[in-house]
Amino acid sequence: MTTKVADPVIEVHDLTVSYQRKPALWGVDFSLPSGVLAGIIGPNGAGKSTLIKAMMGLVSGDSGYVRLFNRPIDEVRGKVAYVPQRGTVDWDFPASVLDVVLMGRFKKRRLFSRLSKADEALALRCLEQVGMEGFKYRQISQLSGGQQQRVFLARALAQQAEIYLMDEPFAGIDATTEQTIFELLGKLRDEGKTILVVHHDLQSAYQYFDWIILLNTQLVASGPRSDIFVPDYLRKTYGGKLNMLTSVGEMLAEMEAPTREK
Amino acid sequence: MVLLGIASSTIGTFAFLRKRSLTGDAVAHSVLPGVCLAFLIFQTRNLWVLLGGAFVTGWLSILFVDLITSKSRIKPDAAIGIALSFFFAIGIVLLTYIQQTGLPGQSGLNNFLLGKAAAMAPEDIRTMSLVSIVIVGTVAVFFQPFRLLSFDPDFAKATGMPVRFYETLLTTLTVLAVAAGIQAVGVVLMAAMLITPPAAARFWTNKLGVMILLSVLFGVAGGILGAYVSFANNKMPTGPWVVTMTSLLVVASILFAPGKGVFSRWWKKRQYRNKVQRENLLKALYHLEEATPGKQWFGLPEIMEKRPDLSDALAGQLRQLQRNGMIEQSQNKYAVTPEGMTEGKRIVRIHRLWEMYLTEKMNIASDHVHEDAEAIEHIITPELEERLAALLDYPEKDPHNKEIPW
Numbered sequence: 001m002t003t004k005v006a007d008p009v010i011e012v013h014d015l016t017v018s019y020q021r022k023p024a025l026w027g028v029d030f031s032l033p034s035g036v037l038a039g040i041i042g043p044n045g046a047g048k049s050t051l052i053k054a055m056m057g058l059v060s061g062d063s064g065y066v067r068l069f070n071r072p073i074d075e076v077r078g079k080v081a082y083v084p085q086r087g088t089v090d091w092d093f094p095a096s097v098l099d100v101v102l103m104g105r106f107k108k109r110r111l112f113s114r115l116s117k118a119d120e121a122l123a124l125r126c127l128e129q130v131g132m133e134g135f136k137y138r139q140i141s142q143l144s145g146g147q148q149q150r151v152f153l154a155r156a157l158a159q160q161a162e163i164y165l166m167d168e169p170f171a172g173i174d175a176t177t178e179q180t181i182f183e184l185l186g187k188l189r190d191e192g193k194t195i196l197v198v199h200h201d202l203q204s205a206y207q208y209f210d211w212i213i214l215l216n217t218q219l220v221a222s223g224p225r226s227d228i229f230v231p232d233y234l235r236k237t238y239g240g241k242l243n244m245l246t247s248v249g250e251m252l253a254e255m256e257a258p259t260r261e262k
Numbered sequence: 263m264v265l266l267g268i269a270s271s272t273i274g275t276f277a278f279l280r281k282r283s284l285t286g287d288a289v290a291h292s293v294l295p296g297v298c299l300a301f302l303i304f305q306t307r308n309l310w311v312l313l314g315g316a317f318v319t320g321w322l323s324i325l326f327v328d329l330i331t332s333k334s335r336i337k338p339d340a341a342i343g344i345a346l347s348f349f350f351a352i353g354i355v356l357l358t359y360i361q362q363t364g365l366p367g368q369s370g371l372n373n374f375l376l377g378k379a380a381a382m383a384p385e386d387i388r389t390m391s392l393v394s395i396v397i398v399g400t401v402a403v404f405f406q407p408f409r410l411l412s413f414d415p416d417f418a419k420a421t422g423m424p425v426r427f428y429e430t431l432l433t434t435l436t437v438l439a440v441a442a443g444i445q446a447v448g449v450v451l452m453a454a455m456l457i458t459p460p461a462a463a464r465f466w467t468n469k470l471g472v473m474i475l476l477s478v479l480f481g482v483a484g485g486i487l488g489a490y491v492s493f494a495n496n497k498m499p500t501g502p503w504v505v506t507m508t509s510l511l512v513v514a515s516i517l518f519a520p521g522k523g524v525f526s527r528w529w530k531k532r533q534y535r536n537k538v539q540r541e542n543l544l545k546a547l548y549h550l551e552e553a554t555p556g557k558q559w560f561g562l563p564e565i566m567e568k569r570p571d572l573s574d575a576l577a578g579q580l581r582q583l584q585r586n587g588m589i590e591q592s593q594n595k596y597a598v599t600p601e602g603m604t605e606g607k608r609i610v611r612i613h614r615l616w617e618m619y620l621t622e623k624m625n626i627a628s629d630h631v632h633e634d635a636e637a638i639e640h641i642i643t644p645e646l647e648e649r650l651a652a653l654l655d656y657p658e659k660d661p662h663n664k665e666i667p668w
Binding site for chain 1: 281410414416418420422423464467468469470
């Protein structure tokens with residue numbers, strides 16, 4: 001079931017993405033209204049991260065498209081913040097916490113100019129919001145997993161965007177911090193921002209998100225929380241195997257020739 | 263040589279941080295056929311022409327690696343190995359061919375293999391200087407985007423930064439640095455000029471800017487030393503000496519860098535072990551006093567009985583405690599001073615508080631807590647101790663019904 005939105009900020013249309021011809025996402029189609037805190041929920045290997053990456057234009061789709069503010073991502077990047085998975089970078093990189101947060105202030109047009117005092121003040125405020133202000137000069141290699149995650153969040157906050165796309169921001173974070181950060185995201189939502197979070201825990205998902213997208217390669221359901229959290233959909237997402245799809249996917253992976261004309 | 267050290271170490275830092283060091287090696291070996299082809303086609307030893315040839319095949323090797331990895335199942339490490347040996351083999355074939363042609367000016371070409379700083383003409387040095395300045399200047403201008411790209415390429419792309427452009431720029435600068443260095447260091451070992459200085463520098467700092475400066479310093483030092491040996495002894499090629507020097511700097515950094523070095527870690531471990539042994543000895547003396555009220559002076563056998571594991575080091579540890587004013591000695595007997603009593607009391611207190619904490623708050627059986635407390639008693643700071651005591655509401659007795667001394 002997919003709840004259609006009249007005037008969507010985010011629109012994903014019939015998106016198919018494959019790695020070496022094996023589809024990771026298959027005909028995913030949904031839209032989001034503005035000012036929601038939405039969660040993408042699904043089992044391991046369901047394509048949750050791929051969906052976020054495809055929305056950011058970091059992986060390209062076989063078919064379908066993504067529109068943010070009714071535009072292709074490349075035209076609105078300044079209004080979209082991104083939190084990649086913590087494990088995608090080398091935390092032994094020689095940089096301080098503040099250095100990393102300031103990366104969120106990087107703008108194309110200000111290539112040559114140095115970062116201003118205002119940028120730094122903003123970065124510090126963002127660190128405060130995630131409770132990491134005491135760590136600003138700390139080397140990133142000395143942070144715990146949860147702290148690394150919060151630094152990434154602060155960097156996204158420093159981007160001062162309208163849409164936030166976050167890939168597993170709660171992995172490795174303790175329950176107290178998780179709650180603090182969810183409250184922070186709730187505040188952003190109340191300011192009218194749209195937040196889309198890849199999340200793994202069903203229980204906290206129900207507690208905090210007001211919009212849920214259930215994903216298992218296909219879109220199972222997308223809509224307001226209460227419409228989506230019904231046993232039938234959850235079973236479809238987690239329990240019942242998508243047998244047909246898996247078999248065809250494996251067959252595609254074994255094919256020697258491209259299966260699409262382009 | 264100095265300029266080369268600066269240029270290659272600067273750009274090498276980014277290659278190192280992006281884990282592309284081996285790509286630099288592939289490029290270095292792949293410039294040889296370019297140099298030879300340029301010489302064959304234009305029949306000149308003008309450095310600009312040879313650099314041009316080097317640049318072209320250097321870039322070709324990178325495209326070759328990309329092509330193999332994207333179009334086949336071969337992984338990058340193998341693809342780099344294939345490109346490196348393939349291009350280098352062609353280079354050697356061409357070089358041998360050139361040497362047989364007897365073309366004028368061919369005699370110096372084999373210097374490109376292992377480098378010969380002494381064989382460089384003044385205009386070669388001018389060319390190299392210019393290339394080096396271009397490299398350092400570009401890095402200075404694009405420092406921020408290069409750093410972002412090296413740390414988190416996905417995020418860089420997400421912000422709308424032209425990632426492809428910067429990646430190409432970084433690769434081009436790497437190829438340039440290699441091409442500029444082959445005359446002085448030689449294609450075989452040029453990659454070391456990219457890799458070794460940043461590898462050594464990484465041990466000494468956690469700041470990227472400082473790391474680049476240190477890397478430059480190491481590169482220049484290695485370059486000067488290597489060039490000096492090669493100048494002093496005309497038969498010696500420059501490259502191997504330069505690389506020997508920079509590699510020694512890497513080894514020295516691994517061993518002696520503060521904090522991350524092997525020696526520093528060994529020293530810290532040793533210091534800590536000594537501290538633990540001293541504190542345990544003091545604790546043993548405190549226990550002796552506790553067990554026999556009124557008695558103050560203890561002989562070696564009594565102490566040894568309490569600390570059998572220390573028997574070899576006991577004399578040294580006792581001397582150390584004496585020097586710290588924790589105990590005093592008279593004839594062959596030892597007594598704890600008031601300072602020593604305070605310190606011993608503190609350690610015993612933490613030990614018993616921790617046992618208390620484990621049994622009360624963590625629900626661990628009281629006969630399972632001693633080992634843990636033995637380790638924790640040496641770690642806990644006064645602030646943590648205060649918090650621990652407050653948490654347990656300043657107890658009088660530990661789980662084994664021993665008094666907690668305040």
